Structure formats: structure tokens, C-alpha cells
Amino acid sequence: MDVDELVAGARRGEARAVARLISLVEDDSPKNDDALRQVSAALAPHTGRAHVVGITGSPGVGKSTSTSALVAALRAQDRRVGVLAVDPTSPFSGGALLGDRVRMQDHATDEGVYIRSMASRGHLGGLAGAAPQALRVLDAAGCDVILVETVGVGQSEVEIAGLVDTTVVLLAPGMGDGIQALKAGILEIGDLFVVNKADRDGANTTRREIRSVVAARESGWKPPILLTVATTGEGLDEVVAEIARHREYLEDGELERRRLARVRREIEALALGSLRRRMGDVTGDARLGALAADVLGGRSDPFAAADTLVEHL
Amino acid sequence: MDVDELVAGARRGEARAVARLISLVEDDSPKNDDALRQVSAALAPHTGRAHVVGITGSPGVGKSTSTSALVAALRAQDRRVGVLAVDPTSPFSGGALLGDRVRMQDHATDEGVYIRSMASRGHLGGLAGAAPQALRVLDAAGCDVILVETVGVGQSEVEIAGLVDTTVVLLAPGMGDGIQALKAGILEIGDLFVVNKADRDGANTTRREIRSVVAARESGWKPPILLTVATTGEGLDEVVAEIARHREYLEDGELERRRLARVRREIEALALGSLRRRMGDVTGDARLGALAADVLGGRSDPFAAADTLVEHL
Numbered sequence A, B: 001m002d003v004d005e006l007v008a009g010a011r012r013g014e015a016r017a018v019a020r021l022i023s024l025v026e027d028d029s030p031k032n033d034d035a036l037r038q039v040s041a042a043l044a045p046h047t048g049r050a051h052v053v054g055i056t057g058s059p060g061v062g063k064s065t066s067t068s069a070l071v072a073a074l075r076a077q078d079r080r081v082g083v084l085a086v087d088p089t090s091p092f093s094g095g096a097l098l099g100d101r102v103r104m105q106d107h108a109t110d111e112g113v114y115i116r117s118m119a120s121r122g123h124l125g126g127l128a129g130a131a132p133q134a135l136r137v138l139d140a141a142g143c144d145v146i147l148v149e150t151v152g153v154g155q156s157e158v159e160i161a162g163l164v165d166t167t168v169v170l171l172a173p174g175m176g177d178g179i180q181a182l183k184a185g186i187l188e189i190g191d192l193f194v195v196n197k198a199d200r201d202g203a204n205t206t207r208r209e210i211r212s213v214v215a216a217r218e219s220g221w222k223p224p225i226l227l228t229v230a231t232t233g234e235g236l237d238e239v240v241a242e243i244a245r246h247r248e249y250l251e252d253g254e255l256e257r258r259r260l261a262r263v264r265r266e267i268e269a270l271a272l273g274s275l276r277r278r279m280g281d282v283t284g285d286a287r288l289g290a291l292a293a294d295v296l297g298g299r300s301d302p303f304a305a306a307d308t309l310v311e312h313l
Helices: A003-011 A015-026 A030-046 A063-076 A131-140 A156-161 A184-189 A203-214 A236-250 A254-296 A302-311 B003-011 B015-026 B030-046 B063-076 B131-140 B156-161 B184-189 B203-214 B236-250 B254-296 B302-311
Strands: A051-057 A081-085 A113-117 A145-151 A166-171 A192-195 A225-227 B051-057 B081-085 B113-117 B145-151 B166-171 B192-195 B225-227
Touching: A003 A015, A003 A030, A003 A131, A015 A030, A015 A113, A015 A131, A030 A131, A030 B302, A051 A063, A051 A156, A051 A184, A051 A236, A063 A081, A063 A145, A063 A236, A081 A131, A113 A131, A131 A145, A145 A156, A166 A184, A166 A236, A184 A203, A192 A203, A192 A236, A203 A225, A225 A236, A236 A254, A254 A302, A254 B254, A254 B302, A302 B030, A302 B254, B003 B015, B003 B030, B003 B131, B015 B030, B015 B113, B015 B131, B030 B131, B051 B063, B051 B156, B051 B184, B051 B236, B063 B081, B063 B145, B063 B236, B081 B131, B113 B131, B131 B145, B145 B156, B166 B184, B166 B236, B184 B203, B192 B203, B192 B236, B203 B225, B225 B236, B236 B254, B254 B302
Parallel strands: A051 A145, A051 A166, A081 A113, A081 A145, A166 A192, A192 A225, B051 B145, B051 B166, B081 B113, B081 B145, B166 B192, B192 B225
Antiparallel strands: none
16 A cells, blocks of 8 residues: 555545545554654645634534534535544444445535544544544545534533634533533634524524623634524525635634644644653663662652653653 | 751651642742752652552542541551642642641641642642652651542542552442442442441442442452441541551552552653653744644644654753
């Protein structure tokens, strides 16, 4: 398997090549290290074009249906779309990682859509780990828009905002005490808010509640709050339009800032990971064991032992 | 302030010196790095004697009352006792970090007890971070037993088991569906189980439920399941006796293994922390920023950039 050939295939729009590349970047085992580096290097000149959009929200707000409806609306505009589902509650990510685009039934036969689910490795390790590389693959494959679907629980909402250009926060009417039930975090990261299931009672109340929170923001971008019924596609065109408008807003320097910060975090995480691995390689059991025994015996202390460990890297 | 003098003072049992040393090891800011290392080195020859006992359990089971009652039972045997409260729900850790031993009213005037609360830095960072150093201070100060009180939620139960010699898991009767409501984790780490508030209905049911889970263990130590009423002190002597019995059991090699594993983790964490800091120092904003810009511009990729970063450490 030649990496350059796979990248060339992906750039020509071959779904199989895209799937192979994503499988390659998902495997972070030491024996795959060379391949991972080759893929990363080969992709580098061909990335940075796609608009990466995060879709997040609590379970039950209709994330998967909304993602599917968004794909339809984007395809109606003839945009190439990638979907990366890292939502453990998503039906797209429920099955095995087939590595191809047969998950969303409506779009399964569409040549202009790549769908990929990704194991989230525990809670959200997937987002921090392989997801940035998978996004590069979809980017290089010519996707105009990449939708990253993830569940908005725990720390994941912060992570997703760090991974994408535009964050769409989905809500539904009558979720407990409305937005009171939401952690502040998820309201802070939204560039767009979408109240889905807007045919139900309370959609306007939920919209008002979000507005009261969002109005306090000082930044230049005022997040729109849209109503949708994802099952019928109602309101989705407006979501697509607002996503595009946010991208235009970002062009004025903010996109560059967000992406620089993102790449910095990625480089730092990779560097730290490689140091951690090297620590394991070089020290092995023997040296660390000896150092620990010295500390236990009172002949050394943990800081001095850590210094010794670092010196020998 | 001379570190050796403080350590000498702590070894003579001066509460003020103990408090100063713990404050020193709690401060992990770069400017305190030298002092931290000095303290760590000065303590090294004087540690390893104390029996470190973790007290964990869900909020509401009576951890603080039990800790206080345990202190009383240990003091009745004339043992020197240290208490480190890293439980964010504990009244001991609610106040400011005064760094002295005036928290537990019953023991405030007792020369043989040191009580220290510790900020848990977010969730449990405190346990992984400064807590091991604070334990060294209390150990060097001549404590026979150090009680570490922490709340048994999330990952903390795993962390506490990694920090102590003996883990006491507290429960109370009628907690929801009894032990069904507990995550398996907390039952796996217990060396002793204590059903507190045993004067309430359901104490024996809870004990039976725990026994059915614990009975499946294969290890040599069969965790005892004791009943207490911490508010009256009932059953606490037996807890103290069983804690001592567990320590004796550990002497047969297991204590050494647990402590070696603990020190290894501590050394690794310190080494990684120092590498992370060094990465920040050496690279500063400028180099990492330049590397990120190269990646964004397609002139490099994240893995190559990470390698460059690591090379320059």
C-alpha cells in the first residue's frame, strides 16, 4: 500500500482510499507510527480548505437526524460533505467501524458524501487523538464542509469547540427546566443555536431563554438562534445559510486565530505523547524500578528521580 | 526560612513547621520549584514509616464524622495521627487553607494530631499533585497513621487507592438500591468496608450485599465488613484493629509492591510535568507559533512539527 497513491486516490474522490487513510490515522499503535507520519506529511499540502462544523447537544435533541438533514441541505447546493461521528450515542457510531460511507441510509449511495464513525476511546479521547487526522483526510479528499457530530456532555463540548471552525449547539423544547438544565459550558461555545423539534410546545420559550443568556456576550458575532424540524427538513436551509455566514465572519482574522490555536494544541499533544512513549522506551521497567526503589529506601526523592529519568531521554 | 530547619522542627513535632512544609509542597509554581525540591530531598530519609489509610465513600455516608471518630480511637491508643482532607464535600476542607490543625474541633488542641485540608484543584488534581508530597511531610513528622479523606466519586476512588496503603470504603444503609447504586469501582478498591449509621434500618442488608460482591475476590485478603455508628464511636475500635491487621497482612511483600508502584507513578508524573514545562520554556510562544503556522500553511504536518519541538528540548 503506497501512501502517496492513497492520498492521490482520496483527492480524486475515491471513497475506498478515503476510508483506508482514515483507518491508517486511527491506528496510533507504535508499529503504525511510520505510516501515520507518512500520511500526515502527504496530506499536509492539501488541507485547510474545508469548513469544519461541530454539531453538539444532549442526547435526545435529534443530533443524528439534524446531521442527516444538514447533509441533504448541503448536497442540494452541490457541496461535498464529510461526516465524522464521534458521538457514542449516535446510531452512526453504534456499529463496527466499517470505514466506509454506508451509515446514513439517505446518503449511502451519494458519491458526494463521506460518512465515518469513530470510536471515542473511553469518553472523548477520540476527539483529541485521531479525530484531527481524520478531519485532514476528509479535507484533502475535497470536502467543502465537514460535520463533526458529538454528544454535548462532560468535557466534550469544550473539546469539540477546539476542533472545529463553527460550533452548532442543538437543543429541544421542554428539556427539563429548559436551558437551566444545561451546563453553562455548552451555551458559551455555540456559534449557532438550533432549537430542533420546533413543532413541539415550548420552542419559542427555549429560544427566548437561550437569547437571554447569549445576549450577554461581548464578542462581535451574535449567535443566531434558529428553529428546525429535522425530521421534515424544515429550517435546515437557514441553518446552512447561517453556517456559511459564520464562515464569512471568521474570514476576518478569527478563522486563522482559531486554526492556529488548534494546530498548536495538536502539536503540543503529539510532542507530549512522543515524550511519554520515549520515557517508556528508554527507561523500561528496570530504570524506573531502580529509581522507585531508591526513593522508597530514602536514598533519593521523587523530584531527583524524575530529573534522572528526564536526563536519560 | 531554612528547609533543613523546618524539617528538623517537623520531626520534633512542631505543628507550625509541619504546616509551613505542607504549604511549601502545595505550591507548584515555577518560582517555588527550588524550595519544593529542597523539601523533597530533606524529607526523603525520614519517610516510609507511617501507615497511610484512605477513607472514601459517597457524600452523606459520614466520612468526616468517621474520620474524626477514627482519630479519637487512634489517639486513645496514643498513636500520632495525620489527617489530609482532599474531599471537596468535607467540612474540613470547606474553609480556607489555614495550614494548621484547627479544623476538627474535638482534636484541635491535641498535640498528637495534624489536620490539613487540601484544595482538590478542579476534581482530583490535588490527589495526583501535591497530596503525595503532603503525605511525606506528615510521615516525616512522625505520624503513625495518616488518614486521607476523599469523596468516592468519578475517578477519585481509583486515585485514592493508588495513594494509600489501606483503603477504607464507607457506606450507609439504604443508599438508593443499596450497593446496586454504587459503581463497581469503589467496591473493587476496598481493603475494609464500613457500613456507618448502622443504627438505621437496612445495615445488615447492606452488609450482605457487599459480602456477595466481595466474596468473588480471589486475592488472599478477604476484606472485613464492619458496622459503625460514627457519631457515638460505636464499632470504631474494631475498624482501628482491622486497619492494623491489614497493615500486618501487607508486610508480607504486598506493602512494598504497592509503595513501589505508587512511587513509580509519582516519578513518571513529575518527569512528564517537567517535560511539559520545559516544552513551554524552550519553545515559548514564538517557536510553537511558527511551527503551527507552517502546518497551517501546508509546509509541514503536525507530526513533523511535534518532532521538531521535541528535538529542541
